[in-house]
Amino acid sequence: MGVFYESIPPSLESWILEQKVLWVATAPLTASGHVNxxxxxxxxxxxxxxTTFWYLDLTGSGSETLSHLHEPGNGRIxxxxxxxxxxxxxxxxWGWGEVLEYGTQKYLDFVKQTSADTIPGTRAVIVVHIHQVGSSCGFSMPLFDFKDFRSTLNEFFEKRVAAEEAGNKKDGIERYWAYKNAFSIDGLPGMQRGLETGQKENVKPLKKMVGPRAPKANMLHYPSSVHSRPALSMVLFLLAMVLSFGAGIFTTVFAPLYTARLLESVPK
Incomplete structure (x- = not known):
């Protein structure tokens, strides 16, 4: 039987902290987007x-969670x-996810306040502001004996960070973020630092999907996907103003003349 709470009860806190694996689910707002x-x-x-849970978002080949949490009006996690x-x-x-990206003041403050043990390749801290907790039976889940954590990811990005610090940008982590973490598979903007590096150093982002559902190539270009949106909104706003002004002139000047002529044409 499922039990629900508005916050993490003491009976579950220690159990959560003992776990070796967790799963994170997010989705874009559009119905055609992909659940991750x-x-x-x-x-x-x-x-x-x-009511506050956090985890380190380590660098990987995708950036779906960051993209969905960054999406305006989204944040579901x-x-x-x-x-x-x-x-x-x-x-x-269940809650609202807040992205504290690597290098930002919010990231630095959170790490200092919580003594979070970050590692090379950490690209963000994800803070989950919880509004509901659910506990259920899990009777169908199999039993496994834990052996050890894999070290492959940590070792890979230790090398990337070391290359970056040594001035080897080609094999550094910043260009990796720009190439693989700047956009989601649906073309949503992802890691902000990756977007900035991509624009500054002209790094072409990786196209992650194939077939008709893959985002168009021009949607994976930083300036057109991010910076031109406010400009486009302004153009549409100005166009609406011009049309409204024209409609006002027509109503004031020409509508009375048209009405008068229409009345004259009516048989008496």
Whole structure:
């Protein structure tokens, strides 16, 4: 039987912190966009208080979560844990996700305040502001014995960060972010730092999908996808103003003349 709470109860807090794997689900606002589900492994998460959960967003080949949380009016996120040993259990955290990107003041302040143990390749801290917690049975989940965390990802990005610090931009992490993390598979803007590097250093972003559902090439170009939108909105606004002004002149000057002629043509 499922049980719901408005915050993380003490009975679940220690269990959550003991887990080795979590899943993160997000989606774009458009109905044609793709729902994303990302597995996360490692001791890179924590609980600030009963309504605030966080985890490190480590660099990878995709940036779906960042893109969906950055999307205006979005921010929806669900975090799921399930027991692989001991009594069966599934726990979900529903909330609004806040992206604290690497290098920003919010990121630095959060890491300092929480003593979060960041590692090379960390591109953001995702803070989940929880509004609902659900616990269910998980009777169908299999049992597994934990062996160890993989070190492959950490080692790969340690090399990227070291290359960046040594001045080797070609093999550094900034260009990796621009190439693979600037946009989602649907063409939504992703990691802001990747977008900035892509624009500044003219890095062509990776096209991640194939077939008719793949975003158009021009939607994966930083200036046209990000900076031209306010300009386009202004053009549409000015066009609407001109049309409104023209309609006002027509109504004031020509409408009375047209009405008078129409009345004259009516048989008496």
């Amino acid at each position: 589900l990302s597995p996360k492994g490692g001791p890179y998460f924590g609980i600030v208080n009963p 669900t975090v799921l844990f399930n027991a692989f040993e001991g009594p069966p259990r599934i726990v979900r955290l």
